[in-house]
Amino acid sequence: MTKKVAVLTSGGDAPGMNACIRAIVLACERADYSVLGYMHGFNGLLHQEYRLLDGRSVHNLIQQGGTMLRSARCKEFEGREEAKRAADNLRQLEVDTLIIIGGDGSFRGAVHLSQFWEGQLLGLPGTIDNDIQGTDVTIGYHTAIETAVTSIDKVRDTADSFERIFLVEVMGRRAGFLGLNAALASAADYVILPELFESEEQTLEAIMQQLTKRRRERGDVSYIIVLAENLWPKGVNDLAEQLTKLTESEVKPVILGHVQRGGSPVSQDRLLATRLGAYAVSLVGSDISGIMIGECHGKPVKVPLPSTWQKRKPLDEFTVSTMESLMNNRYA
Amino acid sequence: MTKKVAVLTSGGDAPGMNACIRAIVLACERADYSVLGYMHGFNGLLHQEYRLLDGRSVHNLIQQGGTMLRSARCKEFEGREEAKRAADNLRQLEVDTLIIIGGDGSFRGAVHLSQFWEGQLLGLPGTIDNDIQGTDVTIGYHTAIETAVTSIDKVRDTADSFERIFLVEVMGRRAGFLGLNAALASAADYVILPELFESEEQTLEAIMQQLTKRRRERGDVSYIIVLAENLWPKGVNDLAEQLTKLTESEVKPVILGHVQRGGSPVSQDRLLATRLGAYAVSLVGSDISGIMIGECHGKPVKVPLPSTWQKRKPLDEFTVSTMESLMNNRYA
Amino acid sequence: MTKKVAVLTSGGDAPGMNACIRAIVLACERADYSVLGYMHGFNGLLHQEYRLLDGRSVHNLIQQGGTMLRSARCKEFEGREEAKRAADNLRQLEVDTLIIIGGDGSFRGAVHLSQFWEGQLLGLPGTIDNDIQGTDVTIGYHTAIETAVTSIDKVRDTADSFERIFLVEVMGRRAGFLGLNAALASAADYVILPELFESEEQTLEAIMQQLTKRRRERGDVSYIIVLAENLWPKGVNDLAEQLTKLTESEVKPVILGHVQRGGSPVSQDRLLATRLGAYAVSLVGSDISGIMIGECHGKPVKVPLPSTWQKRKPLDEFTVSTMESLMNNRYA
Amino acid sequence: MTKKVAVLTSGGDAPGMNACIRAIVLACERADYSVLGYMHGFNGLLHQEYRLLDGRSVHNLIQQGGTMLRSARCKEFEGREEAKRAADNLRQLEVDTLIIIGGDGSFRGAVHLSQFWEGQLLGLPGTIDNDIQGTDVTIGYHTAIETAVTSIDKVRDTADSFERIFLVEVMGRRAGFLGLNAALASAADYVILPELFESEEQTLEAIMQQLTKRRRERGDVSYIIVLAENLWPKGVNDLAEQLTKLTESEVKPVILGHVQRGGSPVSQDRLLATRLGAYAVSLVGSDISGIMIGECHGKPVKVPLPSTWQKRKPLDEFTVSTMESLMNNRYA
Structure with a gap:
């Protein structure tokens, strides 16, 4: 049975968000799912502002910085009424799966929405800060x-x-x-x-x-x-x-x-965005929901959304010890 | 008869200064002139701090930002005693020609020095600001x-x-x-x-x-x-x-x-720096002195040093009119 | 009285063609002219394949390589019947001015068309080869x-x-x-x-x-x-x-x-393309036709189209002499 | 007790080799080890051609492509006499540790040398091909x-x-x-x-x-x-x-x-090269020898040199499956 997938980008923009949208659209096209993109993050969800996407709309998108779906931070979305309205909008369009590309604020929004919407919710880590627990790297970080x-x-x-x-x-x-x-x-x-x-x-x-x-x-x-x-x-x-x-x-x-x-994403961000986007589509229709798909040790991982922000992600030890042996030297 | 050429970079650094040093050194090598580089702008001249240069020392230099001869702004050099000391230092090393790459402050220093030194003085315009009268462009501007x-x-x-x-x-x-x-x-x-x-x-x-x-x-x-x-x-x-x-x-x-x-100079700055540097060396030994070599309409020009700062260089008219037809629109 | 402007790109693509299209569209918008873009060079003209253009359609276009209007070499267009058909198509759409961005092959096509069409024909030099007589530089050359x-x-x-x-x-x-x-x-x-x-x-x-x-x-x-x-x-x-x-x-x-x-055009190509594009629009409605607009010594020039290919453009002398003093050295 | 470390680069050059040399030199300087660099890969070892290295010699090296120690493929080194001569040279200079940056050919050379030299031998993976078993990535691959x-x-x-x-x-x-x-x-x-x-x-x-x-x-x-x-x-x-x-x-x-x-190494190669180089120096003086230091899952690993070439390294599964879901589509 065919599916309907929606995607949005939220929070600070990160290079590679477009590459991720592209991968989602192409993988959906291949699976015969239809795809739409909500504009301006959760605002688009609130105001039913969206556009249909297909292979043509994402041509030459992989190398572009920013996000073609626009982004926003959306304070308003923290309210119950707003989340209900968003859920109604998703139902009205018969969306099966909502994929949210963003950082921890975006994932909190996703969890809030999940109280009112029964559909499948998947998060993908998109932020230059790399401060998301449960994934080695985030889309935009390398760029x-x-x-x-x-x-x-x-x-x-x-x-x-x-x-x-x-x-x-x-x-x-x-x-x-x-x-x-x-x-x-x-x-x-x-x-x-x-x-x-x-x-x-x-x-x-x-x-x-x-x-x-x-x-x-x-x-x-x-x-x-x-x-x-x-x-x-x-x-x-x-x-x-x-x-x-x-x-x-x-x-x-x-x-x-x-x-x-900003800027055109470097290869590593294009590749990460593409791997995660294609993998997310492979989960469409399964009973897996409320998770972020990250990457650890080169393999996809599924992390419950609240785990992505509850603990502070530590700096990589090997890098810290390298830094200590070459920089910041103190001479006791 | 062989000649001894000295070169220094002064004022704010500009991408292409290294490309210019390279061109001077290679053109001198070809003409069998010896070359030395004073370090830290006029400071090197004051303290007789210099290094000998040859084809080897400028290998792979064309693409490097900054200046291998270091630069400085040198307040001290405005005094008479300092300029005399610099002139003595030039005489001691038997320098025939001093080439100064820099902006208007550097050219003022050159004119000051010329009161006390009888050798050949040539200026080359090196500044990202392009604010030097008498040349269409300056080294570093395009980058x-x-x-x-x-x-x-x-x-x-x-x-x-x-x-x-x-x-x-x-x-x-x-x-x-x-x-x-x-x-x-x-x-x-x-x-x-x-x-x-x-x-x-x-x-x-x-x-x-x-x-x-x-x-x-x-x-x-x-x-x-x-x-x-x-x-x-x-x-x-x-x-x-x-x-x-x-x-x-x-x-x-x-x-x-x-x-x-900073940054590796773009081709246009490498080319300008190379043309001006090679041309400066072609003037070594002539009685032309106290001038800046610039470029107007694709040809080398010789501009008396004081003319480089006495009038304000106007913005290019064609560019201004283009700007007015596309930006800054006011709607009366 | 308002005007209708058409633009096409022809021959090998060159970085900055898009920047030129953008400048033409924005300058037209400001002058209240309507603009359309023929697709695939002269092919679009033959098959009446075009799209309307406005400020929105050229947003974020300045930095993109290639040409949004596509290009082609069009052997077919050398025939009389084809040129007549193109002229009919231009009349049907009530085009006042056709701006052609391309190299000498494109300008030959323009001259051929002018035998059958009475409208205003303007050429802009777009080629990475810089081999067009009458302009110091061409769009795409610096990139x-x-x-x-x-x-x-x-x-x-x-x-x-x-x-x-x-x-x-x-x-x-x-x-x-x-x-x-x-x-x-x-x-x-x-x-x-x-x-x-x-x-x-x-x-x-x-x-x-x-x-x-x-x-x-x-x-x-x-x-x-x-x-x-x-x-x-x-x-x-x-x-x-x-x-x-x-x-x-x-x-x-x-x-x-x-x-x-390919590649995003460097600043110098974006600027040249923008200056020439905006200037071309300033000539719309005048009786100037059958010319290429080039740039010499930083100023716009109008060159009869046949002059752009009749003589071979010589290499810049200053650059050649610089090359001779630093490279290709022979030691007699 | 202080140590003497030698480093060489061998095989095809890879961006980041210089960053690796820099890290080795700085880490040695901090540990009070002396460092020398053999020139032209194993050739330098054969002909005792080397240069002493310190913090000054590696300033501004991190961003440069190629290798300051030059490289070479060295057929000659496969002979017994040659390896013995190299071992004698190492003894003569009292080298404690030899670090070889290169690919599988270079590691074969290291194993060959180890039959005749009792000192500590460490390999670091430097090749754009990434075809070295036992490490997730190699220096130069990302660039x-x-x-x-x-x-x-x-x-x-x-x-x-x-x-x-x-x-x-x-x-x-x-x-x-x-x-x-x-x-x-x-x-x-x-x-x-x-x-x-x-x-x-x-x-x-x-x-x-x-x-x-x-x-x-x-x-x-x-x-x-x-x-x-x-x-x-x-x-x-x-x-x-x-x-x-x-x-x-x-x-x-x-x-x-x-x-x-060629080209300036991207950040990921600079970082990998720096981590591996600094880590190699931390092993100097230990009884660990005959191994390559690679990186798996973000941690340093020690791989016996022969294991680096005995098995073919497979393509990353996650990337292959992503490729299969977006490209090379066959439609049965």
Whole structure:
């Protein structure tokens, strides 16, 4: 029996969301399922705003950043009446399966909806932050690292030319995945992460100790510090000023900002998005529901939606120990 | 008779400075001239800090951002004693020709030095700002446009996904070349430039008028404003806040910052740097001195150094009229 | 009085054709002209296959390679009956102005059509080859250089690692613009171009002389030769084999091929396409017809269509002399 | 007690080899080990050609393609006398640990050497082919996928513009990892891989069946086939000709070639190279020898060198099943 599948993207946009939509549409086409896309995240569900999708509509989509279905954060959707309306809308269109691509906020919305809708609900992890428990990686994460690293490579050209200190703020709301990997891959000298943050004093002292040693050994040198956003109590500009005083050199802040969200997805994000999207369609019609499909050790996994946000996902140990052996050195 | 050529890079670094050094070194090698590079701009000249250069030292240099000779701004060099010391150092090394790659500050330094040194002085325009009179383009300018455009392309992905307004600050200290071209090439909707700036009120009104029309015609849409740095009296964050109130949508500021200076030079900058560097060497030993070599209409030109800063270089008319016919539309 | 404008793209696709279509559509929208796009080059004109275009249809188009209107080479169109049918189709749709983006083959088609159609005909130069007389640059040319240079940069990594000789074939049917600039910007060691080609013997001898000198001075080194396509009588593989014997090292051929046509246009192509497109619309309704709009010395120029192909466009002198002073060195 | 570590790169160069050298040098510096790099793979070992390495020598190395230590394939090294001489050289320099970055050929060389040298031997997997058993990924593999995908994205622009069929040959000597992932990430329509190759007839039939269905459903469309090199018996040009006849459309071959080896490593390769390099140094001085350090499921693993080549590494199942559900469709 044929099925009707709906898909939406919600929360911050992430490169690879389009590649995931494409995979879902093509896999559905092959299985003879019909597909529609709700626009603007849960808003589209509330206002029955959607478009039909087929192979033509996703041609040349794999390489595009952002999301063709638009996204939104939808405060409104937290209410009971709203979720009921959404459920009615899904019933009216006879949707069998709703696939939600997004982060933990989106998955909370999905669980809320499931109280009022009996259909099949599947989540796919789409966020540049990688802060979703139960999957090794999330769609958009690899591209965001690449974008940050490409930017820091450029900053290093000036840092080297002037033998100057730069302080680069990268995204990563509550988690240091992006900051840690961007710092390590761009050969930064120090990284300040939520998971490893002790105190302002300790941080400043460690930086000064390492920098002093470096200058003694190699003379004036460039030095790049990567800082996760929203971590330094008074902000990146305050830290730059403090370091300017301490180091007696002008420390320049660089805020990468929203540039990190966009761009054509790198291959790894296209591939992850494609694998997860095609796998989700293979579950359509089964009694599996209320789960996120993630990837662990190269295999698909099914994670109950609440497990994706209940525990904090730890940084990868191998990467942390590598960082400790090459950066952030303290010399006791 | 063989010659001794010295080269230095000064002021803000610009992509293509290395390509220019390479061309100078290779052209000298071919002409059997010896070459040395002073380190850290005029500082190297003051402290006789230099390195010998040959074909090997510039292998694989063409594609690297920054400058292998380091750069610096050198306040100290404005004094008479310092310039005399530099002249003595040049005499001591028996330098025949000094080639200075930099912007107007560097050329002022060259003129200052020429009061005390009788050797041949040649300037080459190296700055991402393109604000040097007497040359159509400067080394680094095309790469900086490309970097800004690539970043704004990424911002547009999020702007489109959320149908949101973004305000992007690009470099361009006193001139709008970078801002104008980056805005036009990234399909931005509005651009605020020093050359065309009337008042805060006029700007806000024009934006609101255009945005209102756009929304009426196309519904909620993404909208990108490009702002030249240091132009808005209270800064980019203040403008973002004002626009947030006026548009009743969250307007996000993005500051591209020092990322714009670095990166592997694009072909046009490699080519310009190579043409100018090779041409400079062809003048070594002639009685031409105290000039900058620029490029106008695809041909090399010689411009007396003071002419490079005495008049303000105007924006290109064809580009301005194109901008006016596609962006910044006011509807009287 | 309002006007009706039609646009088509013809011949080999070139990055920036989309940016040009966008500029035409937006400028028309502003002038209250209606616009339609014929599909598949002159084929669309023959079969009345077109689509209406407006601001929405060109959103986010500026950065896309290829052409949304598709392209084709259209042998059929050389006939009289076909041109008459096309003229009838244009009259039926009440088209006032037809803008053709393409190369010399496309402009010949335009002249042929003009015998049968009384409307306004404007050409815009779109080809990666830059072989159109009357304009300094063509849409797509800068991107093609960039693509070739980026590829040769990668080849150099292996060439350096193995101190090996590589022979890279770049596009450029009958003209060496692409080859010359790609070679110079990628720090290639030798370039073989139609405009400067004397004989096979002379070329092989010059390469061997330069290579022998290089090896004597610097030991085993990497060495990169750039070859324009269709130039070496028996092809790139034959040349590689001959060089392998002569140099007693394995010489690897690399054929860049169709990769050079595609890709997101670089800023310079987006800007050129935008300037020319907007300017073309400013001429709509005037009595200027049968011309190509090009750009010389940064200003728009109007060139009678036959002049664009009647003389061979020479290589830029400044670039050729730079090449001669840094590459292809012969040591008499 | 301090240690002396030597490192060499051997076999085909791979992006990230430099990042790996850097990590080894920095980790050694931190542990107070001295480090030297043998040049030109095993040749340097035979001829005692090496250079001392420290933090300065690897500055700004992480982002560079190729290998600063050069590479080579070294037939000569298969002899007993040669291996003995290499062992003597290692003893003469008092090397405690030799780290070899390369592929299976390099590891065979390491095992051969171990018969004559009692020191510690560690291998690290560096090859774009990913065909090394015992590690999930190899250094250079992710960059090679990215390079291939970026190229195919460009080919698609022309394929779409002309609704034409392209046949793209990617590297992958004996394994389809690169081809499979590049095809899937570039939205290719069909992929021909060694692991899944049945016969020429079956392949041609499957392509024709899929293409006919596509044309029936969507009209003339672009169609991209990815082919692993050295797989089609008479070569890529022969296949293009056969397909041209069968499809009655011109099928254009594109050979990506050596471009795929070079380029700045993507973040994932920089990170893998850095993790493996730092981990290798943590084993210096232990009694672990004769092993390759790979990475499985995000953790370091130690694999006896012969195990790396004795079994054929299978393609990843999840990726194969994804490919089967979206591409290469046969319709029974």
